[in-house]
Amino acid sequence: MNAVPSPVRPAYRTAATLEEIRANLADIRARIDAACARAGRDPAEVRLLPVSKTVDESRIRMAYAAGCRLLGENKVQEAYGKWEAMADLTDLDWAIIGHLQTNKAKFVARFAREFQALDNLRVAEALDRRLQDEGRGLDVFVQVNTSGEASKFGLAPEEALDFARALPAYASLRVRGLMTLALFSPDEARVRPCFQLLRDLRERLRQDAPQGADFAELSMGMSGDFEWAIEEGATTVRVGQAIFGARALPDSHYWPEGRTAPG
Numbered sequence: 001m002n003a004v005p006s007p008v009r010p011a012y013r014t015a016a017t018l019e020e021i022r023a024n025l026a027d028i029r030a031r032i033d034a035a036c037a038r039a040g041r042d043p044a045e046v047r048l049l050p051v052s053k054t055v056d057e058s059r060i061r062m063a064y065a066a067g068c069r070l071l072g073e074n075k076v077q078e079a080y081g082k083w084e085a086m087a088d089l090t091d092l093d094w095a096i097i098g099h100l101q102t103n104k105a106k107f108v109a110r111f112a113r114e115f116q117a118l119d120n121l122r123v124a125e126a127l128d129r130r131l132q133d134e135g136r137g138l139d140v141f142v143q144v145n146t147s148g149e150a151s152k153f154g155l156a157p158e159e160a161l162d163f164a165r166a167l168p169a170y171a172s173l174r175v176r177g178l179m180t181l182a183l184f185s186p187d188e189a190r191v192r193p194c195f196q197l198l199r200d201l202r203e204r205l206r207q208d209a210p211q212g213a214d215f216a217e218l219s220m221g222m223s224g225d226f227e228w229a230i231e232e233g234a235t236t237v238r239v240g241q242a243i244f245g246a247r248a249l250p251d252s253h254y255w256p257e258g259r260t261a262p263g
């Protein structure tokens with residue numbers, strides 16, 4: 001990845017106390033509401049998914065105290081460890097938002113409430129089998145590569161319809177919608193088309209997708225671009241650094257080589 005930080009990279013200050021986390025959450029919620037107002041949307045349609053990757057247990061407990069009941073994590077092992085460590089928080093749920101290898105499906109099936117990066121049928125099949133064993137269900141989002149970057153995970157947009165047609169075979173997967181990572185760029189004119197593409201794809205799927213697959217949701221938008229995503233129709237925004245502060249680990253730890261986050 002490019003090690004040179006973007007000149008527009010905002011300085012996300014580390015939120016170290018409950019008050020700071022609470023204030024950041026309130027600030028993001030206000031920005032979500034304002035974006036909804038600009039777009040003529042009902043703010044109740046937009047869910048904030050706080051992303052807690054690299055955030056340690058004590059600050060996650062603060063987020064819980066501030067009202068968070070669902071947290072997003074990119075890596076399964078990290079999420080699983082946190083779930084075990086915080087099993088006392090029985091109403092805290094976890095969403096896996098990063099690429100999954102088939103051999104880790106069993107961990108996701110054991111504890112996650114949702115999985116947002118579904119992009120191949122072998123993973124769907126492995127999850128379904130493990131979920132049947134556990135007697136659990138899982139909300140899933142199909143990840144689509146809307147930026148055309150070869151380094152990205154996700155289906156090509158033209159593959160999505162066939163993929164959607166195959167999903168009802170996996171009874172324990174509850175299809176919720178589509179997920180994407182937009183192009184990482186400060187250039188609004190290049191970022192928005194990624195979100196528009198995902199929204200257009202959802203409209204097509206809603207007309208053509210099989211019964212039992214409900215593609216109502218659009219998970220798109222992160223710390224650097226969630227307001228644009230909301231104006232383009234996002235129903236879930238995944239926000240980490242703007243709540244918890246900048247991450248120490250480089251993004252290449254979480255994403256394929258070649259991708260850097262805007263903030």
Ligand SMILES: *Cc1c(COP(=O)(O)O)cnc(C)c1O
Nearest residue numbers: 051074097222223238239240241
């Ligand atoms: C880390 C991550 C986010 C949140 O990114 P921030 O820049 O921290 O807001 C969103 N989606 C995915 C898939 C991520 O891995």
